[in-house]
Amino acid sequence: MSRTKGAVSIRDVAAAAGVSVATVSRVLSPASAAVPMRKETRGKVERAIEELGYRPNDLARALLQNRTAAIGLVVPDISNPYYPPLVRGVEDVASSHGYRVVLCNTDRDPDKLTGYLDTLIKTRVDGIVVAGGGWTDAPDRTAVLGTYRTGLVAVGRHLTAHPSVRIDNVAASRSAAGHLIGLGHRRLTFLGGPESSTTVQDRAQGFRDALTASALDGLAPAVRFGSFTEESGYALARDVLGSSRPPTALLCANDRIALGAYAAAADTAHRIPGDVSVVGFDDTPIARYVRPTLTTVSIPTYEMGSAAVRLLLAQLAGEDAPAVETMPTRLVLRDSSAAPAAGRAHDVLSLTSSSSSEREVRCASRWRAAGRVACSWLR
Amino acid sequence: MSRTKGAVSIRDVAAAAGVSVATVSRVLSPASAAVPMRKETRGKVERAIEELGYRPNDLARALLQNRTAAIGLVVPDISNPYYPPLVRGVEDVASSHGYRVVLCNTDRDPDKLTGYLDTLIKTRVDGIVVAGGGWTDAPDRTAVLGTYRTGLVAVGRHLTAHPSVRIDNVAASRSAAGHLIGLGHRRLTFLGGPESSTTVQDRAQGFRDALTASALDGLAPAVRFGSFTEESGYALARDVLGSSRPPTALLCANDRIALGAYAAAADTAHRIPGDVSVVGFDDTPIARYVRPTLTTVSIPTYEMGSAAVRLLLAQLAGEDAPAVETMPTRLVLRDSSAAPAAGRAHDVLSLTSSSSSEREVRCASRWRAAGRVACSWLR
DNA sequence: TTGTACGCGTTATCAG
C-alpha cells in the first residue's frame, strides 16, 4: 500500500510481485518485448499489475521524459457552431497519435488567452493549436512559448511567426460574389462582421475585387460592417433593403448574418431569392435547414483542425513543415441565390462569369449519396 | 541554464537571483504574502522570474501534491449540436475554479470509453465528467477509478453508483404529449431513437403515460424506434404518414428526427402544422430556424455541464453532494404544433390538458428581450 | 530570514 491517496505505485507492484521496481518498469516499457526477460518473472509482474489495478503515473513519466503527450486547443467559443468540427478534427488526430487535448474557450478575450497560454505552459503541453484568433498582439503573448519549446500552430490568420492553417478568404469571397454577378446581379452589397477582423477584411476585399473585375465597382460599392450575429445582419439588411434602390444580392460574412438578412427580407416583404439573393459563409448545419436553403461558402473546418495537429506534430518532431497550409473552400449552391427578376436587373453589362479557382458544387444530399430514399427539400 | 529542452527551472531562477530554491518557492507559494521575507530578496527573485520567463512546472507540483487540477470530460461527439453548450458549461466552471479540461470523444464506442478512462487515470485527473452515456456496463469500466480516488459525475442516466445530473425524461415527454393532446390531437405517434437507449425508453414511457392518462392508449399506441438521425426520422415518418389513417401529431425523440419528419411530411404532401403537428426534443439551435419553427423540449445543457462540475468539485472536496440532481426542462412552443384541422380531429374525447410540472413557455425572442427591433419570424 | 535535504513515481544507467 502506498501512503498517499489510495493510489498504487510501481513500488506496490514490485512488492506484490516480489521483484524490483526496475523489473516492473521493464515490463511496462514500450521496448518490453525486445528486452530479454524470464517468462515467469514477466508473468508474476503482469499478474500483480492486474490484481492491483495498477496504472502508471504519466506525470512522473512526463517529468522525466520532458514530454506530456498533451496539446492545448484554444478556441473563441465551442458553442459557436463553427468550431465543433474543428475541435473534433483536432481531437481525432491527436488521440490517434496518443495525445490528449486540453480545451480552452477564450471568448476572444486577450486576457483569457494569456491566462490559458500560461496554464498550458505550466502544465507543459507539448504544443498548442490556436483557432479563430485575429489577436493583433499575438506575437507578444506567444513569446514565452519559445522558452519552453512549446509548439504552436494557428488556425486562421494570425500575426505570428508560427505555422498556420488557413483558407483563402479573398478568393472564396471573390468566387461567391462572382457567382452572384454571373447570375446577372448588378447591385450587390456585402454585409460584414467587425471591421477589425482580418477575416472580414479579406472577405470584403474579395467582394470588391469581383466587382472591380466586372467593372461594377462604380455602381454599388456597398460594403457594410457590423458584428458576426443575426442581430447585426438583421439591422444591416433592413437598412440596406429599405433604401430607395435596394441591392438584388447580399453577400454575408457568415451564415448568422445571412440568417439575420433572411429575417429582414421577410419583414420588408422581399422574397428570397425572387427579390433578393442571399449568400452566406461557413456552411453551418443550419444552412441546409432554413427555407430557402442557403447558398454559402463551405469551409473544411474538420480538416483544418486535423491538419493543424499534423502540422504541430511535425513541428514537434523537428521536421520542417510548411509555414502556411491553405485549405480549399467551396461554394455550395442552394436555393437562396438565383438570377434577379427581369424587371430588377437593370444596369446590365455583358460579362462572363468570373473565373475562379474554387469549385462550385451543386451539393448532393448525403442521403442520396448513401443510396437512401430521395428527400425533396433537405440538401 | 537547465540541461533539458530550453526549459528554465526553479534552480535557474534561484541562481539568477542569488538565492536558494527554497526562497524562490516561497515567493511563488500561495501563502507567499503571509510568509515573512525581506523585501529586497523578494524583489530580486521576482525580477529573475520575470527576466527568465519562468513558469513553474505543474507536473512536478502535481506529483508532489497528488492533485493535477485537471478534469476529464467524456462526450459521445462534440460535433453533435447537443453537446457544445454542455462542454462550455463544464469548461466555464472548471476554469473558474482553476481546473483545466481534457476533452474526449467516444462516439459511444465502449472501447474508446475504456481507452480514454485509462488515459485519464494515468494522467491522474482529479475527476471525470461522463456525458451522454447509457453504458450498460459502466460499473465495470469505472471500477478502476476507486483505486486512484478519481471522482466521477455522470450527466444523463447511467447505471453507475456515481452521482449524476439528469433531466426527468419521462415527465418531459409526458408534458410534450400532453400539449398535443390538449390541442385536440387523438392519433399520436412517437418517433423514437434506438430502443436500447434509456433516454428513448423514458421518452417513450412518458408518451405512453400521457395517452393512458387521457384514455387514448387504446386508439393509437404507436411507438416506433430507429436511430437519432434525420434519415431515421424521415423513414419512420414517411412510413407512418403513408398509412391509411395517419396520425395528426408526431412526438419525436430528438430534433434531428423531427427534421426528418419535416422532410417526410413535405414529400407526402402533409402540411405542418395544418395536417400534422411535430414536436421535437433538445431545442437545438436549428429548431428556431426551420420553417415552421419547431416546438420542442428545451434541455438546460449548459447548466447540466456546470452543475456536473460543481458536483464533482464538491465530491473531491469530500463534501457530501446529492447523488442525483434533476434539472428542469421546458416545452418551447413554436409553430410546428397546433390544433388538428377540423375534419381530421375525430375520435374526440373530452379532457383537460394534462397537468404538468414542466413550464410551458411561449418563447420570447432574445432580440425582443434585449429591446431590439422586432423581427417577425425568428423566435 | 534563508538554506539543506528528502520525497513524489518514473525511467535510464550501470553493476552484478
Add this chain to the structure above:
DNA sequence: CTGATAACGCGTACAA
C-alpha cells in the same frame, strides 16, 4: 536476466 540508484522539478519540514 535482474537489482540498486541517480535523476526529473518542485514543496516542505527542519536546521542554521
